Amino acid sequence: MHRLIMLAALLLVGAAPAAAAPAAMPPVLTLRERATLHDRLLADRLDTIVPKLMREQGIDMWVLVAREYVEDPVVMTMLDAENLHARRRTILVFFDPGAGKPVERLTVSRYGLAGLFQPAWNPEAEPDQWKALAKLIAARDPKRIAINSSALSQFADGLTLSQFEGLSAALPPAMRARFVRTDELAVGWLEARTPAEMKVYPQLLQVTHAIIAEALSNKVITPGKTTANDVRWWMREKVSSLGMTVWFHPSLSIFRKGQAAALQEDAVIQPGDMLWTDFGITYLGLNSDVQQLGYVLKPGERDAPKGLRDGLAAANRVQDALTSSYRVGLTGNQVLAAARAKAIAAGLTPSIYSHPIGFHGHGAGSSIGFWDNQNADPRGERPIRPNTAWSIELNAKARVPEWDNQEIEFRQEENAFFDGASVRYLDGRQTAFHLIGPAK
Incomplete structure (x- = not known):
């Protein structure tokens, strides 16, 4: 009954709710319920988006x-x-x-x-x-x-x-x-998000965040025993058990004091490690793409070292520099330049490589930087449009005093909606580490 009530609510077309703090795993619709909702969302899109685009472009x-x-x-x-x-x-x-x-x-x-x-x-x-x-x-x-x-x-x-x-x-x-x-009809169709879709999209992020929170916990990780690959495959199995799919294989890397490069695959997770995951799922035809951080507590620790916490806070400040730079009509390249200027002026070391998201994980629309190119790019020349969803993907480099001033990339990625006036996260963003306790 609860699922049917939720389905009925999702079928109503209305304004998207304000973003909230990450929630627990919401109920997942059955395949049949998903099909009903999928077709209702599609009919609404066909009725509203296509005529508008064709008339804008004189087609x-x-x-x-x-x-x-x-x-x-x-x-x-x-x-x-x-x-x-x-x-x-x-x-x-x-x-x-x-x-x-x-x-x-x-x-x-x-x-x-x-x-x-x-x-x-x-x-x-x-x-x-x-x-x-x-x-x-x-x-x-x-x-x-x-x-x-x-x-x-x-x-x-x-x-x-x-x-x-x-x-x-x-x-x-x-x-x-x-x-x-013309690119305008295809890209315009794919990048546009409707009010009805935006009632659904936050639930996809709630599921994504809930899986990450469980993966970066003692429910999945036993320090000294669990490998990076163990966690990655647990995430794949978890998604499959919900009747969903991933659109890329999950990533998990281990950052460790004294290690110049991140450890991966069969490396064993140990106390004192910082963990980074990149994870995205597909549900109701929409996609999520999220990167978050965890920390494995040493005996006696109650939180991550201050240097790591400061690094995450620096990444949050780069997020703020980016999301405050969105303006309708600016190109992705212009948003990138404005955001980088703000972050650098604040003493940060940013790298921004954000992208549209929706029907595709790396979606249609203007790119805002690339990890290997922080300058203007032809793929960033499209103007930013309202009612579009974005993967706010970036990192801030910072030195960690507790790790002998080792420089670390603090990577973050959260999904958000631009309504034409402001950017809001679909299910909040990470501001504190997921903490994994020592092995018992």
């Missing part, structure tokens, strides 16, 4: 073509919960007739995709799928036909060469001249 038709197992990244996010892949060749068509009329959603395929698209092909009447598409386009006579082909964004480059050739061959030269290669 009256958008054609997406995908083949089974070689799907356009956009098409994969437009399939209903029971269609896990394109069927043979799936063609989606959006057409804006203008005059304030609703945007048509058509599919030149055998299936209507849970009623989200109107089937527009009868193979018995016209066996050639490309000819059926050509007739549909000719009947509507669009002035600008958007296709997903891009040299810059992989998310807007889903139309393969063979499918472009098939589409082109089916149309007369005059109609082919109306093709518009």
